[in-house]
Amino acid sequence: MLKQLGFESVELVAETGFNSSPKTRGTLFRGEKALSTKDGKEITDVKDSLAKYQSFFDAAYAEGSLDRKTKHLVALGASLAAGCEQ
Amino acid sequence: MTTQISQKDKNKIESGIRAKYEKVAGSPEGMFNYPTGRAGLEALSYDPGLIENLPEAVTASYCGVGNPFSLGPINKGDAVLDIGCGTGVDTILAAMMAGPEGKSVGVDIVADMLQRAKANLELTGLKNVTFRETSGEKLPFEDNSFDVVISNGVINLIPDKAAAMKEALRVLKPGGRLMIADQVLFGQVQKDLKDRIDTWFQ
Numbered sequence: 001m002l003k004q005l006g007f008e009s010v011e012l013v014a015e016t017g018f019n020s021s022p023k024t025r026g027t028l029f030r031g032e033k034a035l036s037t038k039d040g041k042e043i044t045d046v047k048d049s050l051a052k053y054q055s056f057f058d059a060a061y062a063e064g065s066l067d068r069k070t071k072h073l074v075a076l077g078a079s080l081a082a083g084c085e086q
Numbered sequence: 087m088t089t090q091i092s093q094k095d096k097n098k099i100e101s102g103i104r105a106k107y108e109k110v111a112g113s114p115e116g117m118f119n120y121p122t123g124r125a126g127l128e129a130l131s132y133d134p135g136l137i138e139n140l141p142e143a144v145t146a147s148y149c150g151v152g153n154p155f156s157l158g159p160i161n162k163g164d165a166v167l168d169i170g171c172g173t174g175v176d177t178i179l180a181a182m183m184a185g186p187e188g189k190s191v192g193v194d195i196v197a198d199m200l201q202r203a204k205a206n207l208e209l210t211g212l213k214n215v216t217f218r219e220t221s222g223e224k225l226p227f228e229d230n231s232f233d234v235v236i237s238n239g240v241i242n243l244i245p246d247k248a249a250a251m252k253e254a255l256r257v258l259k260p261g262g263r264l265m266i267a268d269q270v271l272f273g274q275v276q277k278d279l280k281d282r283i284d285t286w287f288q
Contacts, residue, residue, distance in 0.1 A: 005251050007264060016130060016152035016267060018120035024242070024269040026120070026151040030158060033258040 007031030096245045100221075103243055104196050111173065111198035114149035122149045127175075131156065136179055141209040147173035147202055151239035152267025155179065164233040166190040167257060169222040169250065170240025174203030174215070180236065181215045189214040191232075195221050222250035230259045242269045 002010045009032045016026035061071050091099070106117075114122040121129050124145040127137050130153040137145060154176060160166060160183035168177040171192025180190040192215070194200050203217050220226055222237075223246050235254045244250045254264055 001248060002251060002264070005248065006255055007251075013157060018126075018130065018151045020119055020151065020239075020269045024271050026239075026267065027270045028152050028154070028157055028265075028267050030266065031264040033255055033260055033262045033264075035261045 002029075002031045006034070008034050091245050099243075099245050100195060104198075107172070107196040108198040110149060111147075111196065111202045114147065118149055120151070123147070126150065132179070136182060139182070140175070140178070141206075144173075144175060144178065144206040144209055147206060148175045149173075149239070150176065150267060151269055154236040154238055154265040154267050155183070157265035158234070158263050160184050160188075160234060163187040165231065166234045166236060167225075167227070167232045167254075168192040169235060169237040169254065170194055170243070171203060171217065172196075172199045172238075172240075174200075174206050174217060176236055176238050177203065177215055177217070178207060178210055178212060180234070181212050184214065186214055189216070191215070191227075192217045193220045193222065193225065195219065222253060224249070225253045225257055227257045229256050230262075232257050232262060233259055234263050234265060236265045238267045239269060241266060242271075 009030075011030055013028045013030060016028060018026035020026075061068055066074070110117050120126065124137070124142075126148050127145060128134075130150065132153050132155070149172065160180050162183075162185045164180075164184045165188060166177075166180040166184060168174075168180060168190060171177045171194050174192050177190045177192035181188070184190060192200075192203055194203070194217070197219060200217050200219055207215050207217070218226065222240070222244050235258055237254075241247055241250060258264065
């Protein structure tokens with residue numbers, strides 16, 4: 001039942017020996033709630049992608065042979081020529 | 087087992103539970119087929135270091151069927167929910183383990199058990215424990231608010247077990263743990279629903 005309801009790592013661990021009747025047995029069991037829902041995982045994937053893009057961006061615009069200002073001007077010119085809206 | 091239990095039968099079950107456990111609230115001695123009180127705690131291997139810090143009147147009220155804490159740790163700062171807390175022994179122990187930055191909450195439908203739980207709490211002086219009168223089938227707590235949900239000898243009594251377990255899942259934080267001790271029926275479930283209701287809390 002617990003698995004069907006969405007619990008993970010469901011385990012019947014042991015009997016306790018404390019039985020309330022001949023037909024019932026004291027038992028110990030446990031389960032867990034998942035760390036992230038399906039939506040949560042997607043959010044993490046997007047965050048990962050954004051983080052990677054940010055690293056690329058930072059590397060591309062780091063000070064080097066061309067200073068940062070020049071690099072941005074080159075990018076602006078390229079985007080205007082390409083017709084990017086933003 | 088997905089047989090729908092009518093509201094009338096639910097009421098009958100809950101009345102039966104109250105009738106039995108109002109007596110248990112006074113003293114569990116002789117009310118169960120297994121040891122209760124300090125003897126019960128020792129037989130179930132509760133941590134002796136923790137038990138010795140409990141007042142005699144508190145340990146004497148114990149009537150659990152297993153040690154839920156043997157299923158995993160209560161970490162400092164944890165928020166713990168005890169479903170069917172009864173006289174609050176497990177709730178109190180959880181609060182001791184969670185420390186002042188943590189807390190424990192006990193819920194039960196039997197007012198007399200909660201009264202005993204509050205009296206027990208007073209004897210310990212703990213400040214991070216609360217008790218509420220409510221059924222496990224509909225918990226008055228936000229989603230994702232507890233690190234651990236425990237229960238001891240109670241789920242078997244709840245008429246709508248699936249609802250109670252769904253609620254437990256809802257209020258657990260992601261990664262949160264369910265740790266349960268309970269009586270499980272082995273063998274055939276009685277086919278006649280009336281028989282099942284009449285012998286609900288055998």
